[in-house]
Amino acid sequence: MYSEYHDEPLAELRRLADRLSGLDPAELSDDELSVDLIGLRRQLDRFDAVYTRLARAAECRGIGLEDGARSTAGWISWKTGRTPAAVHHTLKIGEVCEVLPRTARLWAAGEITTPAVEAITAARVAHADEALVACEDDLLEPALRRDHRILRVMTRHFKECALADGSRPAPTDGITLSELNGRTVVHGEFNGTAAETITHAISTFTPPPGEHDDRTAAERRAEAWTRICEVALARGTDAEPARPAVTYFTHRRTDGMQPLTIAGFTGVIGPADRDRILCDCDLTEIAVDELGLPASIGRATGTWTAGTRRAIVARDGHCRFPGCDLPAPWTDVHHVVHREHGGPSITTNGVCLCRRHHTFLHRHPDWTTTFEHQHLRVYRPDGTELDPDPWRDGPDAHAGTAMNPVTLTLTA
Numbered sequence: 001m002y003s004e005y006h007d008e009p010l011a012e013l014r015r016l017a018d019r020l021s022g023l024d025p026a027e028l029s030d031d032e033l034s035v036d037l038i039g040l041r042r043q044l045d046r047f048d049a050v051y052t053r054l055a056r057a058a059e060c061r062g063i064g065l066e067d068g069a070r071s072t073a074g075w076i077s078w079k080t081g082r083t084p085a086a087v088h089h090t091l092k093i094g095e096v097c098e099v100l101p102r103t104a105r106l107w108a109a110g111e112i113t114t115p116a117v118e119a120i121t122a123a124r125v126a127h128a129d130e131a132l133v134a135c136e137d138d139l140l141e142p143a144l145r146r147d148h149r150i151l152r153v154m155t156r157h158f159k160e161c162a163l164a165d166g167s168r169p170a171p172t173d174g175i176t177l178s179e180l181n182g183r184t185v186v187h188g189e190f191n192g193t194a195a196e197t198i199t200h201a202i203s204t205f206t207p208p209p210g211e212h213d214d215r216t217a218a219e220r221r222a223e224a225w226t227r228i229c230e231v232a233l234a235r236g237t238d239a240e241p242a243r244p245a246v247t248y249f250t251h252r253r254t255d256g257m258q259p260l261t262i263a264g265f266t267g268v269i270g271p272a273d274r275d276r277i278l279c280d281c282d283l284t285e286i287a288v289d290e291l292g293l294p295a296s297i298g299r300a301t302g303t304w305t306a307g308t309r310r311a312i313v314a315r316d317g318h319c320r321f322p323g324c325d326l327p328a329p330w331t332d333v334h335h336v337v338h339r340e341h342g343g344p345s346i347t348t349n350g351v352c353l354c355r356r357h358h359t360f361l362h363r364h365p366d367w368t369t370t371f372e373h374q375h376l377r378v379y380r381p382d383g384t385e386l387d388p389d390p391w392r393d394g395p396d397a398h399a400g401t402a403m404n405p406v407t408l409t410l411t412a
């Protein structure tokens with residue numbers, strides 16, 4: 001079936017594998033063992049690159065279909081014993097390598113690792129290949145330094161930015177409570193800032209393991225969760241939310257680059273959530289030197305002064321999103337014209353929005369709003385107004401000082 005020449009590289013590889021299989025770790029010094037261990041892994045990564053390229057080529061040619069397999073992936077899975085998911089993962093990487101030829105070249109040359117290529121592959125978002133190609137060199141820079149932690153931060157940031165155009169529904173958060181054998185099972189799923197807040201709270205309230213404490217981490221977290229609920233119930237539902245509860249680090253926005261935002265526990269935060277946080281938070285400026293190390297730290301300043309916030313809360317009374325009546329003390333104060341677009345923190349540029357509607361507006365940059373005579377009007381992407389009745393609250397609501405209309409297109 002094969003020409004003799006074609007079989008040559010594999011025959012050589014088999015001979016090499018025989019030799020390596022004969023290695024006895026017991027006979028190696030510590031130095032030799034570590035050199036062989038890491039050196040072998042590097043070469044195996046290069047073989048991963050070759051295997052992936054061959055698998056992708058087989059898929060393009062439809063190999064295995066003639067023998068009755070449903071797909072080449074199924075055929076590879078059958079022949080190699082890999083799960084279908086593992087084969088699909090390989091084929092996905094093979095596709096990305098065609099989009100990013102420099103990545104493929106460096107992988108095959110052993111300059112970057114298989115996990116690095118997997119991280120870059122995980123950043124791929126449908127219809128955003130052009131942006132991925134534009135970022136290839138930036139992603140390869142930490143990969144070449146073998147700084148996989150920074151690489152993963154960057155690939156996640158890229159993905160968050162690519163997903164932030166508002167055209168894809170964000171996965172929703174949820175908690176379910178169910179009964180199982182007389183016990184209550186709590187299952188929750190969160191992302192973005194909600195995930196950070198919950199992780200931060202549980203971590204803060206979880207007692208450290210004591211010397212004579214043989215409880216598992218899960219048991220200590222359960223105690224923390226109960227304690228959080230007790231504290232929350234004691235404060236009651238009328239308590240104003242304490243702010244800021246959670247710390248994020250972000251860069252100042254510069255032209256052409258989405259600022260990277262990192263939360264302490266859950267890592268990268270998407271650009272829409274960043275804009276929402278910036279609307280209403282305490283901000284501390286940290287100046288960095290040319291090496292990126294903190295040089296001076298400014299004083300924390302709240303976005304809204306206590307007086308301005310009180311005035312806006314008293315004026316609005318509740319979340320101003322059409323149809324929402326969540327009480328104002330539970331809301332964020334949203335900048336109608338965002339701070340980073342020069343919007344000032346004054347009453348005429350601030351409007352109360354509950355967390356749900358605040359997040360919604362920042363995550364949907366194609367929705368627009370106007371803020372006129374203390375009336376927030378919200379328009380869908382097709383230009384139709386969400387609730388076109390401007391007199392919902394009666395004429396008294398417009399008795400305040402006449403204000404200049406402000407139009408905003410949110411661009412995240």
Ligand SMILES: [Zn+2]
Nearest residue numbers: 276279334335
């Ligand atoms: Zn906002």
Ligand SMILES: [Zn+2]
Nearest residue numbers: 319324354357
């Ligand atoms: Zn609302």
